[in-house]
Amino acid sequence: MIKVIIQSVERRNRTRQIIESLIDYPFEVNLDTGGNSWTGLQGCLEKARKNPQEYTMILQDDILVCRDFIPAAEKIIKLLPNEFITFFSPNPITQSMFLTCFARIKVWYFAQAYCFPTFWIDEFLEFNKNVVDSLYNDDVRWAIFLLFKKKYAHATVPSLVEHICWKETTLNKHERSTMAKYKVESRIAQNFIGIESSALDIDWRLPEKFRTDDTGSLEQFMHKIKDPTKLLGQLDTHN
Numbered sequence: 001m002i003k004v005i006i007q008s009v010e011r012r013n014r015t016r017q018i019i020e021s022l023i024d025y026p027f028e029v030n031l032d033t034g035g036n037s038w039t040g041l042q043g044c045l046e047k048a049r050k051n052p053q054e055y056t057m058i059l060q061d062d063i064l065v066c067r068d069f070i071p072a073a074e075k076i077i078k079l080l081p082n083e084f085i086t087f088f089s090p091n092p093i094t095q096s097m098f099l100t101c102f103a104r105i106k107v108w109y110f111a112q113a114y115c116f117p118t119f120w121i122d123e124f125l126e127f128n129k130n131v132v133d134s135l136y137n138d139d140v141r142w143a144i145f146l147l148f149k150k151k152y153a154h155a156t157v158p159s160l161v162e163h164i165c166w167k168e169t170t171l172n173k174h175e176r177s178t179m180a181k182y183k184v185e186s187r188i189a190q191n192f193i194g195i196e197s198s199a200l201d202i203d204w205r206l207p208e209k210f211r212t213d214d215t216g217s218l219e220q221f222m223h224k225i226k227d228p229t230k231l232l233g234q235l236d237t238h239n
Contacts, residue, residue: 001074002115003053005030005044007037008061015165016061022195025070027059036136037111045121057115062165063088064195065113069160072199073115079206080154081117084146088112089159090189093213100157100211101204107216108146108153110187111139113161130226140224147218148235152210159189160199 004027008016016029028047032040041058048056055077059065066072069087076085080102090110094103127145135141146153193199218235225231 001053001077002055002057002070003048003051003118004028004057004059004070005047006059006061007040007044008032009040012061012165018164019059019061019063019065022065023059023070029061037138038136038141041111041138041141042125045125048118048121052118054118055115056118056121058111058113060112060163062163063112064162064164064192066160066193066195067198068200072160072202072204075200075204076156077115079204084108084114084116084142084151084153086110086112086114086153086155087159088114088161088163088189089155089157089191090163090187091155091213093211094155094157094159094189094191101202101207102210103155103157104152104210104212105155106147106152106212106214107220108143108155109139110163111142112163114142114153130230132224132226135224140221144218144221144224147216147221148231152212158191158193158202160193161189162192162195163188 004023004025006016006019006027006029008029008031010031010033020027030040030043030047032043034040044058045056057073073087086108088110089103091103091105091108093105124145127148128141131141131144222228
């Protein structure tokens with residue numbers, strides 16, 4: 001049902017060994033040499049296209065996961081078919097919530113652990129041909145794409161993943177200065193259940209009403225689009 005791919009770089013061999021030891025499930029590793037998270041993601045998506053499964057899961061090489069992470073993910077996917085699901089929940093809306101199962105986020109960042117329907121890949125890559133080449137952030141590219149599709153990112157609450165290398169980035173050197181603007185609390189999940197806790201102990205169910213972060217819009221990313229006129233035309237067709 002799920003193809004799991006670890007997005008990694010060579011200098012993180014030690015941290016990658018941690019996540020590899022915690023996942024009791026077949027996985028592949030994409031070892032990127034391109035120097036930024038966008039080239040890393042493209043490599044992962046190429047692997048996902050080969051012998052594809054219904055869903056693709058991308059995991060960064062610097063995370064911890066709880067017990068029964070993949071079995072829980074399979075249950076969650078059945079609750080939220082054909083949706084974008086993040087298992088790492090640092091968004092402010094999720095920090096004050098515990099055991100409420102899900103929140104919806106309109107503009108989503110921080111691509112530590114997430115899954116999506118594999119049939120989205122072709123559309124996602126085609127869409128990104130119209131995104132400026134200088135945008136190295138894989139999560140921002142996903143954020144723009146989800147806004148285009150009018151799709152929320154569904155975040156698990158509590159978080160099933162923790163980010164251990166939160167002081168680092170795989171971005172090119174000239175992009176690393178942007179790390180200074182991020183607060184620690186936006187880079188870690190304060191409601192992570194822990195590596196010894198099982199995600200299957202949570203009674204995953206859809207809420208009667210999602211708690212939703214509706215801030216942000218596609219317009220704020222128009223400067224990242226090569227041809228805004230083309231995008232607006234696609235939006236009219238898409239609607």
